[in-house]
Amino acid sequence: MLTLAYVLAGIAALVHVYIFRLESLAWTEPRTRAVFGTTPETAQVTRPMAYNQGFYNLFLAVVTVVGIVVSAYGSEDVGAALMYAGCGSMLAAALVLATSDRSKLRAALIQGVAPALAVVVLLVARAGE
Incomplete structure (x- = not known):
C-alpha cells in the first residue's frame, strides 16, 4: 500500500514538473497559450507572474520527491510528513483553482487527483502500521 502512495505521489510530482515547464519555461509558446487559453499579448504581460507560479509547482514537486526518497530509504515518518506537505499543498491549490473559476475544473482535476x-x-497505509 505504501508503494502505491509513492507511485501516486510521484505522478503528482511529475504533473507539477510539467506545469512548471509550461508556466516558467514555455509560457509564451503557442501550444502553452492554447493550454491556458491566452493570447500572445496576455501571455507576454503575464509572463513574470507565470514564471514565478511555475516555480511554486516545481518546489511542491521537489518536496514530494524528497518525501518519497526519505520515506523509502530513511525515516518513514519524516518522508510521510514531506509527502503530506507536498501533495496536500498540490491538492489545496487544485481546490482553490476549482472554486475560483468553474471553467478551470478540468485543470484542477488534472492537478489535484493524483x-x-x-x-x-x-x-x-500508515493507519495499518
Whole structure:
C-alpha cells in the first residue's frame, strides 16, 4: 500500500514538473497559450507572474520527491510528513483553482487527483502500521 502512495505521489510530482515547464519555461509558446487559453499579448504581460507560479509547482514537486526518497530509504515518518506537505499543498491549490473559476475544473482535476489519491492511500497505509 505504501508503494502505491509513492507511485501516486510521484505522478503528482511529475504533473507539477510539467506545469512548471509550461508556466516558467514555455509560457509564451503557442501550444502553452492554447493550454491556458491566452493570447500572445496576455501571455507576454503575464509572463513574470507565470514564471514565478511555475516555480511554486516545481518546489511542491521537489518536496514530494524528497518525501518519497526519505520515506523509502530513511525515516518513514519524516518522508510521510514531506509527502503530506507536498501533495496536500498540490491538492489545496487544485481546490482553490476549482472554486475560483468553474471553467478551470478540468485543470484542477488534472492537478489535484493524483495528490488527493496519494494523501488518502498514504493515510490508509500508515493507519495499518
